[in-house]
Amino acid sequence: MIKAKNLTKVFNSGFLFSKNTITAVDEVNFEIGKGEILALVGESGSGKSTIGKMMLKLLKPSGGQILLEDKDIFSISNNKEFYSKVQGIFQDPYSSFNPIFKVNRIFKLVRQSFKKEVPASEWNDRVENVLKKVGLNAGDVLNKYIHQLSGGQLQRLLIARALLMDVEVLVADEITSMLDASTRVDVLEALLSLKEIGAAIMFITHDLSQAYYISDKIVVLYRGSIVEMGSIEKVFSNPRHPYTQMLLDSIPQLDRKWETDRIDIEDSDKKQAIWKEGLCKYIDRCPIADTSCFKPTLKLVEEDHYVACVKL
Ligand SMILES: Nc1ncnc2c1ncn2[C@@H]1O[C@H](COP(=O)(O)OP(=O)(O)OP(=O)(O)O)[C@@H](O)[C@H]1O
Ligand SMILES: [Mg+2]
Structure with a gap:
């Protein structure tokens, strides 16, 4: 479904006379199928978020391609069409919401922007169902502003939004790292409901036990290069790279x-x-x-x- 082919990102850094380049992502290849969760792990600075940002068209690759159903995502000029299929969730959920809107309004906007064909009454039922799926109660959250909700609730709201949009690809970049242990499990469970609807999920994490808990495949990144990749069971039971x-x-x-x-x-x-x-x-x-x-x-x-x- 989504595929990276020789994906490369070189950043220029330094000032005028001391220009340096960093190859943050170095000829990386992977693919995530429908209903698959791929864990992307590697230490700080290994290039995980850079890959995530390129998948979301927030950064342009210096080389290689990202193919969505065999189409280079940078050739999709209609951004609305692209973002109706591909969404991202990040470490800090507050930054993804408009703080002056209540949750209710946020979901109404999803319908207006992406699902106009669904009648309003049916939409309300869908919202309620999806909230239930991610472990939230509509009555508890719909009438609240963003600042009145916890980090774990907001991450689940973002997953609910992705569910309502029927996204095909979700990039989740360290979405549980600001949460306490019990809330983390709720968010991971919510993510599994996206897998159920067939989304391809890139799960970026530092936490190998979370990776093991929800992923099908794993990519281990070291300084921008993949050192090991494969089924999560095989890599965990028989890791071969030092x-x-x-x-x-x-x-x-x-x-x-x-x-x-x-x-x-x-x-x-x-x-x-x-x-x-x-x-x-x-x-x-x-x-x-x-x-x-x-x-x-x-x-x-x-x-x-x-x-x-x-x-x-
Ligand atoms: N906009 C940028 N300009 C220059 N260098 C950058 C930029 N963004 C990232 N980098 C560099 O690219 C490398 C990879 O960064 P990236 O944020 O992808 O790492 P990461 O694996 O997500 O790390 P973390 O686990 O800390 O989030 C780092 O060396 C970083 O300093
Ligand atoms: Mg990162």
């Missing part, structure tokens, strides 16, 4: 944001190697790396399981 193994080993510390706790490079071979173009990006942290770790590309290690490591 980076994925390290991540899964640190699961007990899930609430900690991953740090770039780069190890000191003692091995001078590795130190030399880092400065050479094309060497594995994980070389300075990898326990099994040496200078042969050149240009790792994703290889099939078993059905539905790919790893980018030359040592395998």
